[in-house]
Amino acid sequence: MENLRIPGPTPLPNEVLKVMSRQMINHRGAEFGQILQDVTAKLKQLFLTKDDVFLLTGSGTGGLEAAIVNTLSPGDKVLSVSVGVFGERFGSIAEKFGAEVIPLRFEWGKAADADAIRKALLANPGIKAVLVTHNETSTGVTNDLASISSVVKESGKLLLVDAISSLGSIALPVDDWHVDVAVTASQKGWMAPPGLAMVSVSQEAWQAHTKAKMPRCYWDFTVAKKYLEKGQTPWTPAVSVVFTFTVALEMMLKEGLSNIIARHARVGKAARDGVKSLGLSLFAEESCASNTVTAVAASNGLDTKKMLKTLREDYKIILSGGQQKLDGKIFRIGHLGWVTENDIRAVISALKVALPQAGFKR
Numbered sequence: 001m002e003n004l005r006i007p008g009p010t011p012l013p014n015e016v017l018k019v020m021s022r023q024m025i026n027h028r029g030a031e032f033g034q035i036l037q038d039v040t041a042k043l044k045q046l047f048l049t050k051d052d053v054f055l056l057t058g059s060g061t062g063g064l065e066a067a068i069v070n071t072l073s074p075g076d077k078v079l080s081v082s083v084g085v086f087g088e089r090f091g092s093i094a095e096k097f098g099a100e101v102i103p104l105r106f107e108w109g110k111a112a113d114a115d116a117i118r119k120a121l122l123a124n125p126g127i128k129a130v131l132v133t134h135n136e137t138s139t140g141v142t143n144d145l146a147s148i149s150s151v152v153k154e155s156g157k158l159l160l161v162d163a164i165s166s167l168g169s170i171a172l173p174v175d176d177w178h179v180d181v182a183v184t185a186s187q188k189g190w191m192a193p194p195g196l197a198m199v200s201v202s203q204e205a206w207q208a209h210t211k212a213k214m215p216r217c218y219w220d221f222t223v224a225k226k227y228l229e230k231g232q233t234p235w236t237p238a239v240s241v242v243f244t245f246t247v248a249l250e251m252m253l254k255e256g257l258s259n260i261i262a263r264h265a266r267v268g269k270a271a272r273d274g275v276k277s278l279g280l281s282l283f284a285e286e287s288c289a290s291n292t293v294t295a296v297a298a299s300n301g302l303d304t305k306k307m308l309k310t311l312r313e314d315y316k317i318i319l320s321g322g323q324q325k326l327d328g329k330i331f332r333i334g335h336l337g338w339v340t341e342n343d344i345r346a347v348i349s350a351l352k353v354a355l356p357q358a359g360f361k362r
């Protein structure tokens with residue numbers, strides 16, 4: 001078996017794999033309705049929200065589009081806080097649907113600065129919403145969402161959060177931090193395969209929704225709510241992925257959210273300590289380094305592509321390279337979902353041999 005250590009999709013526990021082979025059932029029948037209601041209730045416990053949560057069939061990017069088109073109108077001013085590839089994506093979706101996007105970019109590898117966000121909001125009082133990536137998977141950075149949220153809520157703006165690679169793994173109490181729409185996806189920390197985006201919708205987001213004029217069809221929250229009330233989704237859902245949630249979410253609740261968060265903190269530390277012990281440096285500043293993905297700078301002659309190939313072919317360990325301008329400049333170790341310190345120790349041991357073979361000199 002491969003040791004798949006990319007930042008999603010992640011390996012799946014055997015119990016989850018088994019339920020994937022379940023026969024189809026009527027997605028408009030009573031049994032599926034019960035499953036959908038149960039899964040949604042469990043997700044609310046893990047999101048720490050009393051508001052609505054919807055399962056949308058699609059990937060995380062679909063969830064980001066849903067957050068935007070359901071709360072905004074063309075011409076609305078939006079502050080797009082970006083610390084990497086996925087922050088840029090969130091802003092570009094808003095732009096494509098006609099929002100007036102004001103970008104606020106921070107150096108890749110660093111976190112967003114809440115004071116700079118405050119200044120941008122004061123300078124542009126017409127801003128309606130702030131887009132933020134909680135955990136920037138492309139750079140291995142976790143933003144301080146609690147501080148960002150206080151600043152955003154001080155000025156009464158909507159807070160739309162890409163929590164795709166954080167929710168369920170890194171602390172994000174959705175209600176306590178006043179997140180209006182939080183988006184995550186099944187293939188990240190949820191021990192489930194790709195196929196579902198999950199979004200929470202606050203009361204404030206619903207108010208914005210009543211006035212939001214961006215075009216939408218597949219991703220309409222009003223339609224999603226109407227169908228969920230009768231135990232259905234508007235369109236045919238990824239039934240097998242919903243089945244996996246019946247097992248994966250039960251496992252998560254059994255472990256307990258605080259234990260899951262602590263496990264990710266331990267595994268994240270093991271990854272960071274491990275790469276540093278080999279003479280490598282983190283790409284992200286350590287103070288904001290993520291507990292779900294570690295980005296490592298390619299230095300001292302390291303050819304990352306050669307190294308990734310050796311790990312894949314000789315050790316069946318799959319890591320990720322860098323995206324866009326970070327291609328060849330970093331590599332990334334994913335450690336979210338079904339992961340323990342031992343999985344990361346195996347990666348570090350293999351790296352010890354593969355690094356010098358790929359040109360790395362200490």
Ligand SMILES: Cc1ncc(COP(=O)(O)O)c(C=O)c1O
Pocket residue numbers: 007008059060061062086133135136137138162163164165185
């Ligand atoms: C932070 C973040 N945002 C957005 C995405 C895009 O999600 P998807 O590939 O499921 O559309 C990802 C996936 O890696 C991500 O990590």
